[in-house]
Amino acid sequence: MKQVVLPIIFFLPLSVCLAMDFQPPGPAERLRAIGPTRGLPEALRLALDAGPDFEPIPAPRPGDWLAVHPEPGQTFEDFVRSRPNRPDGTRRKIYLQPLGEFLKDQSPALEILKEYAASYFVTETEVFPSLAIDPLKFTTRSNPYTRNRQVLTTDVLTFLRKRLPADAFCLLAITMEDLYPEPSWNFVFGQASLRERVGVFSFARYDPGFYREERGKNYSETLLRRSCKVLAHETAHMFSLVHCIFFRCVLNGSNHLQESDSRPLSLCPVCLRKLQFSIGFDVVARYRQLFDFYHKVAFEPEARWVVTRLARIAGHEGVPSGGRKK
Numbered sequence: 001m002k003q004v005v006l007p008i009i010f011f012l013p014l015s016v017c018l019a020m021d022f023q024p025p026g027p028a029e030r031l032r033a034i035g036p037t038r039g040l041p042e043a044l045r046l047a048l049d050a051g052p053d054f055e056p057i058p059a060p061r062p063g064d065w066l067a068v069h070p071e072p073g074q075t076f077e078d079f080v081r082s083r084p085n086r087p088d089g090t091r092r093k094i095y096l097q098p099l100g101e102f103l104k105d106q107s108p109a110l111e112i113l114k115e116y117a118a119s120y121f122v123t124e125t126e127v128f129p130s131l132a133i134d135p136l137k138f139t140t141r142s143n144p145y146t147r148n149r150q151v152l153t154t155d156v157l158t159f160l161r162k163r164l165p166a167d168a169f170c171l172l173a174i175t176m177e178d179l180y181p182e183p184s185w186n187f188v189f190g191q192a193s194l195r196e197r198v199g200v201f202s203f204a205r206y207d208p209g210f211y212r213e214e215r216g217k218n219y220s221e222t223l224l225r226r227s228c229k230v231l232a233h234e235t236a237h238m239f240s241l242v243h244c245i246f247f248r249c250v251l252n253g254s255n256h257l258q259e260s261d262s263r264p265l266s267l268c269p270v271c272l273r274k275l276q277f278s279i280g281f282d283v284v285a286r287y288r289q290l291f292d293f294y295h296k297v298a299f300e301p302e303a304r305w306v307v308t309r310l311a312r313i314a315g316h317e318g319v320p321s322g323g324r325k326k
């Protein structure tokens with residue numbers, strides 16, 4: 001049977017598309033996307049309340065993802081009806097497979113990425129030892145524009161399919177190598193096969209060194225934040241979440257670096273509900289874990305946002321910034 005492989009990750013198409021017919025959904029449509037929450041446990045109901053901590057998605061500018069790909073979106077109800085991939089007693093772990101080198105000071109730390117995935121998805125996460133690329137005999141080419149080496153994603157996906165552990169919910173290859181999905185494409189940030197629960201994505205283009213530009217002062221924080229963002233986005237796709245068109249959300253599609261940088265690391269209420277439905281986590285415990293992570297890696301805006309959310313869910317405001325009770 002022919003495999004259906006979706007290039008779900010943002011990319012830079014060589015062609016210019018003139019479609020500009022995406023209209024941001026209004027308040028009623030956003031509420032409909034979340035769905036009725038009456039009857040849910042109180043903390044979950046408050047967590048799904050589309051209050052001031054969530055910004056509606058703005059109208060796309062030319063060249064933005066939704067200007068080029070006017071997607072219809074997926075409400076919570078659509079998601080449930082799509083029979084999404086969900087972890088179960090057997091398929092329950094997230095595996096990360098680093099490909100090629102992750103040089104210290106030029107790459108995100110693998111242990112940190114593992115911790116982030118585990119906290120974000122409240123799912124046990126394991127990182128396999130890194131594999132050198134050359135012995136794997138993937139098809140590669142030199143990109144005509146950047147002159148950097150690129151690895152063919154479909155070869156990586158074929159390789160991953162054969163190595164999916166029995167207890168894996170998903171297996172995601174991560175790499176600092178640049179990727180391409182087929183010869184006519186310039187590059188791709190990543191590619192995944194949702195039903196087969198394998199994917200590959202690259203952090204290469206988040207490093208100014210890739211463009212032979214200077215790595216600035218906040219370089220490591222920027223690279224880590226971008227890497228965490230793409231990790232959360234791509235792993236969420238493994239849970240069958242499609243791109244979000246309702247709020248500013250980590251699941252927003254992105255066509256260029258500026259657009260992905262402007263996405264938040266957080267899930268909007270629609271996407272949070274989908275993930276909570278699939279995994280069944282305690283929303284408060286998850287936010288607390290995320291707070292600990294953001295605090296540890298000094299992602300201060302994200303840590304503050306989580307504190308605000310926790311206060312809102314607790315039904316009051318004014319939790320001291322940076323503090324929380326166990």
Ligand SMILES: [Zn+2]
Nearest residue numbers: 008009010253
């Ligand atoms: Zn995506």
Ligand SMILES: [Zn+2]
Nearest residue numbers: 244249268271
């Ligand atoms: Zn969302």
